[in-house]
Structures are given as structure tokens and as C-alpha cells.
Amino acid sequence: KQEVTQIPAALSVPEGENLVLNCSFTDSAIYNLQWFRQDPGKGLTSLLLIQSSQREQTSGRLNASLDKSSGRSTLYIAASQPGDSATYLCAVIPSTGANSKLTFGKGITLSVRP
Amino acid sequence: EPEVTQTPSHQVTQMGQEVILRCVPISNHLYFYWYRQILGQKVEFLVSFYNNEISEKSEIFDDQFSVERPDGSNFTLKIRSTKLEDSAMYFCASSEDRASTDTQYFGPGTRLTVL
Secondary structure (H helix, E strand, C coil), X not given: CCCEECCCCEEEEECCCCXXXXXXXXXXXXXXXXXXXXXXXXXXXXXXXXXCCCCEEEECCEEEEEECCCCEEEEEECCCCHHHCEEEEEXXXXXXXXXXXXXXXXXXXXXXXX | CCCCEEXXXXXXXXXXXXXXXXXXXXXXCCEEEEEEECCCCCEEEEEEEECCEEEEECCCXXXXXXXXXXXXXXXXXXXXXXXXXXXXXXXXXXXXXXXXXXCCEECCCEXXXXX
């Protein structure tokens, strides 16, 4: 059974710092991995999707990498801002079964201090 | 920018009552999903739906749950007889193509409180 882990559960950094959020998954048989942002009490906003054949994806100040063989992904946030404060979730789509369900980690709650 | 919408934003119900949660997926999307998030826990997959039938469901999605696409725009989740443990945030999502290749876009959620 696929398990997705995100450690630490919470992170606090000063504004302007570059930071890396980690995600690990137990089964490397995945089609893709997605990173989401969740603001308190709100829905999930898709940030980046990395296909299993890709190594990384970039969007603005965000860069996500994927190492499928080791079961790891990182989300790099450059020059963090207070507006980046949110919970960041990673999720994978398995390459077995009907391939439709996302399996989520619990998320990392990021606080960027002004 | 097109987005997934959900109504109501908050639903309070008594245990044993039926509830219907409503979603309007993005208009050209063909694949639809329901997830839930119990407070403080992970987002969990419930069901996926394509071509007017369920394509995958989790162990959570038992006989008390059902989904329907009653018309060309709405996608609903029905819980027949709610339990206290059904209290959660329920998210609808949609994707243009299969989830194995395409991003799932999530709605803002419906907070269900069962008393």
C-alpha cells in the first residue's frame, strides 16, 4: 500500500530564505506526483505536476524535483515571502489499478515570518 | 480562469440524515473525483467517475455513499445515513484527461458537520 510522508510537519523561516520541502513515498510505481498548496480552511491549489518520466518542473519561484527510484520529491521555494505561508501537500498517482486516485501526504505547514 | 465550484460551503446535519453535496466541475473536464479530509488528517480519496460510471472507489466509499452526474454540469455525492465520523471537509475535483497524465483541479470544499 502506497504511503506518502512529509517531514517535518511544520516549518518557520524568515522572509527571503530559500527553502526545500521534502516528500517521500514507499512505492516507486507511480505515474506522476503533484504538489498542492492549501490555505487554512480552503481547497487545494495545484502547484506543479511531475510525470514519472520527468526529473523536475518549474513555475516561477517554485521548482519540484522527482527521484522515482528513491521515492523522493522536493519542492524548492526561492526567496520566500509571507504570502507563501500555507500547508504544502504532495500526492502521487499509482501506476497500478485504475490510476485515478491521488494518495496524499499530511502536508508541511510553512510559516514565513516578515 | 475556470474553476471547480462546490455548494454548500458548510452543511450541518443530524446523524442518520441524508445529505447531498454538489459540485460543478470545470466545463470541458471528463473525469471527476471526491476526496475528504477529516480535521487534522490526510486528504483521502473516495471515488472517481468517468463516462457516467464509477472507475475506482476506496474502502471508505461503502453502500452509504453514491455519486451521480444528474445533468451536463453537476456532480453530486450523496451520503444516505450520515454518521458522526462522516464529519469532514469534502472536496470535489476534476481533470480534463486521465489522472495518470493530467492535473486534478480541486474545489473549495464543503465542510460537513454531523451532530
